[in-house]
Amino acid sequence: MAEDKQGCGIPDNESPAGKEVSRRDFLKMAGIAGAAIGVGGGLGGLIAACGGTAEETTTTAGVTTTAGGATTTTAGGETTTTAAGAEMGREVKIGWVTMTTGVFAGLSEPDDFLMKQAKDTIGDGLVGADGKKHPVTWITKDSQSDTNRSAEVTGELISSDKPDLVFGGMTPVVNIPVGQQCEAAGVPCVTYGCPMEPWFVGMGGNPADPTKGFNWAFNVFFSVDNLNKVYLALLNLIPTNKKVAAMWPNDPDGQATADPKLGMPPVFEAAGYTVVNPGLFTQGTEDFSSVINKFKADGCECLVGTWTPPDFANFWKQCIQQGFNPKQTAIARAILTRPDMDAVGDIANGLCLEVWWEKTWPYKSSLTGLTCQGIVDAWAAANPGPYTPALGLTGGGGFEVVIDVVKRTANLDDPASYVEAIKATDLDTILGHIKFDAPFANSALTPLVGGQWIGKVGSWERFVVENALYPDIPITAKVVDRTTL
């Protein structure tokens, strides 16, 4: 309902390279024309309200109309007027597409904190490769956790704000449309938080030819291959009868995971597990009793799957009610954060999951020099709530990478030069070492380990219990059979 189906009259965003004046541009022009003659302020305001974007910088309307069909986006002639001293260089504009609202808004909780941290650290400018100091302007756009909206705001960002560099995240919902828009418009782009394979395929890459990448778009996160390995390692930690109950949703993510040839089942089966997959479930299902009874009848002792938080809370309560009590679990997506765990309640104690960032990781920020624990402490000092792992992902995979890229870009007027700098990235961040040398082109792999939630409502702690892929990340607790808790 929060999508753009509210009759705002904004059509799907077409490729910004299109030459025609789109209906949105027409509306904008109408709004501006109206404003010019002094009666359309309301209309312009209405259009802005429909857009619902939270922008940190104000955009002048005059630029917007002329940029509708522009193919080149970084205007070389557009120099900033704020340059004062001799050492000041041109302003660098960085566009950021995040998920301020919508279903994934919880993952953007650290956004304001990280933005402030970045601004405080940069101060009045970044010293670039040319030795000059470049002020940085950040332009934030809200994707509303929606694919169409992500494409639309990215198109808008590119055409009206002309950023030198775009970054954004997370999940396929944001990263793929943002990447596609930047690819079409020729804007350097780094996204964080979408697993490597779905991102590569979603961007139009051919998985059979993983070395053939893209010109402008890059992505930072773990790979599904590693995720499968971590899940298998988690199941191996507890002796069971090796029968796995699998629950995957009927969405692109679930379909890919459940694929009998390329997904998770063959990985488990190769290790001697039997996967009981009753079929993909529909999100929003209220009653899971029949499938739970199937798992019981088959004697499953492990549970693996992907849920939204409400679906999982529903499913898990019904598991307990119906007497399905697996010894070991690997739960994707539903229990990422402490609030998620609180919402499920004490029955969530001992559940296991993949960990893509945690405060105990042994890394340091290239931006602030803070350790993982240090950043969590800084967050805790400034915010009342518990931290989420997005703190490390957005901070390390997002801000640290783009700031480092700007510092190393040889010619800040040339988009290709930014891409050269992205390709040459070799940076230790709070999210681990970032280098775009993953098996799939244009991708940087970040660490992934296995974790277990222990505690109760209000005091959950997520321990790293498995680290086979990244042994430099310390194990912080021994795994516990959840049926003994």
Next chain:
Amino acid sequence: MIWVNDIIQGILLGGLYALFAAGLSLVFGVMRLVNLAHGDFGVMAAYISLAIVGSLHVNPFYTILMVMVVMAIFGYAVQRGLLNFAMDAGPLQAILATFGIAIIIQNVLLERFTANSKGLDAGAIETAVIKLSNQVVIGWFPLVTAIVSVIVLLGLQFFLGRTRMGRAFRATADNQRAAQLMGIDNRHLYGMAMAFALTIVAIGGVFIGIRTTFNPSAGPMRLIFAYEAVIIGGLGSLWGTLVGGIILGVAQVLGDHAQQGWGILVGHLVFLALLAFRPQGLFAKQVQ
């Protein structure tokens, strides 16, 4: 025996749907208003309960009365302050106004409570069960939900059938102009109808909050099932709503039994089939 268990779970689920849908049915029956914000009102009730639980540290069951009062006042105010005017302008305007309210509620909740999933913790009853056999297990909480749903509908029927205001509700539902000529203040009456509807949805909202987790954008999904329950049962018919909820619930569970993932689809298909072959619903009072 798995079939038996499935049907029982479906019936209990139907109770939940009916509890959520009763208010929708009432509002449509009395003032012919399609309330698109109904699901969001329910989620709002869950958040109010959450806020009370947070400050008083009580079991969410004890908050229901307070939530009902808050929602009733809110409903009356919204109806008198906004929706009555929108309804004067026309039925389309009224629908759009409820849609606007839905968006406002979602965003206010997002501002106030963040997008994180929340849950109401009712303690042991959430997972307590009556075990009839290894395969037939009835959860206490779904059972209580269904029983409360029946009690609410009984109470509502008593109210509509036996009280002065209930008669005024029915009179207005039958013929608004004639009722007005008889001295019924329909603006106040509509306010009361919305207050009653939100009182009921307050109960539904708290129960859903206990049953699963919720977030500010959870309302619209609730609205769809509630609508289907109302339409299957017949617009304006309270017991029809209960039957509609049960049909929907059983259809979903059996659909998932036949093939995991089909449940919601089968529910929608049953709804569509009814709409095609019996558009007035199973228990509609008037056939137009």
